[in-house]
Amino acid sequence: MSASRVSRVVVTPVAFGDPPLLNVVGVHQPWALRAIVEVHTDSGLLGLGETYADETHLARLEAVAAVLPGHDPYDLHGLRRLVEGVLGRETGGAGASFGGMLDVSSALATVYSPFEVACLDLQGREVGRPVSDLLGGAVRERVPFSGYLFYKWAGHPGLPDDAWGEALDPDGIVAQATRMVDGWGFGSLKLKGGVFTPDEECAAVEALRAAFPDLPLRLDPNGAWTPETSVRVAERLAGVVEYLEDPTPGIDGMAYVAARTDVPLATNMCVIAFEHLPPAVAADAVQIVLSDHHLWGGLRASSLLAGMTDTFGMGLSMHSNSHLGVSLAAMVHLAAATPNLTYACDTHYPWKTQDLVTPGVLDFEGGSVAVPTGPGLGVELDRDMLGVLHEQYLTCGVRRREDTVYMRSIDPSFSPNTARW
Structure with a gap:
C-alpha cells in the first residue's frame, strides 16, 4: 500500500x-x-x-x-x-x-x-x-472511435447558426458525415435516431451507405419504435447496418425483436447495470453491450463487464455522452486494456468546441486515438x-x-x- x-x-x-x-x-x-x-x-x-x-x-x-x-x-x-x-x-x-x-x-x-x-x-x-497498465496492459496502441451523427437544427433558437449547420434530412446527414470522416477520419458512423419516422431514418442510413459503401453503420433511436416496427426496420436494413441500438424499450421488447431478426441488437438503455445482465442473457435480448465507466462503476467494473460479455459470447462497444478530455482519456485507457472490444467506441468529442486538458495528447487520427503513454491518465488540467x-x-x-x-x-x-x- x-x-x-x-x-x-x-x-x-x-x-x-x-x-x-x-x-x-x-x-x-x-x-x-x-x-x-x-x-x-x-x-x-x-x-x-x-x-x-x-x-x-x-x-x-x-x-x-x-x-x-x-x-x-x-x-x-x-x-x-x-x-x-x-x-x-x-x-x-x-x-x-x-x-x-x-x-x-x-x-x-x-x-x-x-x-x-x-x-x-x-x-x-x-x-x-x-x-x-493498471488494468492489465494495453492490447492495442490506438483505440478506434465511430463518428456520431445527429439530426440537428442550424443553431439554437435566438443564437447564431453553428459551424455544422442544419441536418434534418438524408442530404444533411450525409454532409455531416462527410465532415466527420474528412476531419477525424472515422472508419464507422452512428446515427442518433428517434427524431423522425422510421422510414425517414432508414432513408438517411441508406443514403449513408451509398455515400460511404465501405464504412460500418449503426442506427440508435433510443427505444423510439414498437417491437413490431423494430422488426420491420431490421428487415429493411439487414446487410446495411452492423447493428441496431435500442430500437425498442426494455429487455422483453428487445428479446421480441432479437428472436425475429439476424441483425445484432446493441443496448445502452436496457442493460446499464450488472443486475440487468442475467435477465438479458436469459432472454437473448441483446447481442452487444455498450459499456460506460461513468454508469457501470468505474474502470475496473467495466473490465469485469467485458469479461462477462466475453463469457456469454456478446459483443462489446462503448457508450458516450457529451464529455471532455478527462473522460476521453479514461475511455481510451479502458478500451486499450479490453481485449474483447468488438466494435469502435462512441464519442461526442468532435461536437465540443472547448476542453480543459492540455491539447496534443488526445488527437484523432484515422478515426482513432493513440493510447497515452504518460503516467496515469496521461493528461493534465x-x-x-x-x-x-x-x-x-x-x-x-x-x-x-x-x-x-x-x-x-x-x-x-x-x-x-x-x-x-
Whole structure:
C-alpha cells in the first residue's frame, strides 16, 4: 500500500457549449454540464476524474469529497465502502437519472466512478505507469472511435447558426458525415435516431451507405419504435447496418425483436447495470453491450463487464455522452486494456468546441486515438480553461440536463414518449 494519503478533494462543475442535437426526448440545451474531480495527496500528486454535473449528483460528489481526506488511493474496495456509507447517510441510497433516458436504481456506481478513476490516475502517476497498465496492459496502441451523427437544427433558437449547420434530412446527414470522416477520419458512423419516422431514418442510413459503401453503420433511436416496427426496420436494413441500438424499450421488447431478426441488437438503455445482465442473457435480448465507466462503476467494473460479455459470447462497444478530455482519456485507457472490444467506441468529442486538458495528447487520427503513454491518465488540467468553463457553469443558468424541458420551450406540443412509432 502507498504511504501517501488523500489530502483534499475538489469538485468543480463546468459547462461547455453544445449544439442543438435532436433525440427521442428532445434536444440538447445550449450548455452541457460536467464535473471535474481532483483528488490531491499529501505527497503532492493529483488524480483526475470526470462525471455528470446535475445538482443531485454534485451534492453526492461533494458529500464523498468531504470524507475522502486521509484515504489510501490504492484502497479501492475501501473507497467503495466509503461511498456506500455516504450515500446511505446522505440520500438513503436513492437511484439516479441522467438525461431523461438513463435511470439506475442505485447511485453508488455513478458516484464511485470518478473517484475510482482519479485514484487510478494517482496510482499510475506514483509508479510512473499508464492506467492501461493498471488494468492489465494495453492490447492495442490506438483505440478506434465511430463518428456520431445527429439530426440537428442550424443553431439554437435566438443564437447564431453553428459551424455544422442544419441536418434534418438524408442530404444533411450525409454532409455531416462527410465532415466527420474528412476531419477525424472515422472508419464507422452512428446515427442518433428517434427524431423522425422510421422510414425517414432508414432513408438517411441508406443514403449513408451509398455515400460511404465501405464504412460500418449503426442506427440508435433510443427505444423510439414498437417491437413490431423494430422488426420491420431490421428487415429493411439487414446487410446495411452492423447493428441496431435500442430500437425498442426494455429487455422483453428487445428479446421480441432479437428472436425475429439476424441483425445484432446493441443496448445502452436496457442493460446499464450488472443486475440487468442475467435477465438479458436469459432472454437473448441483446447481442452487444455498450459499456460506460461513468454508469457501470468505474474502470475496473467495466473490465469485469467485458469479461462477462466475453463469457456469454456478446459483443462489446462503448457508450458516450457529451464529455471532455478527462473522460476521453479514461475511455481510451479502458478500451486499450479490453481485449474483447468488438466494435469502435462512441464519442461526442468532435461536437465540443472547448476542453480543459492540455491539447496534443488526445488527437484523432484515422478515426482513432493513440493510447497515452504518460503516467496515469496521461493528461493534465489546463487551469485557465478550467476557470473559463467553471465561470460558464456559474453564468449559463443550466443546472441539469433537461432535453424535454428545453424542447417544450420551443415546441410546447412536443411529447418524449418512447415506442412512439
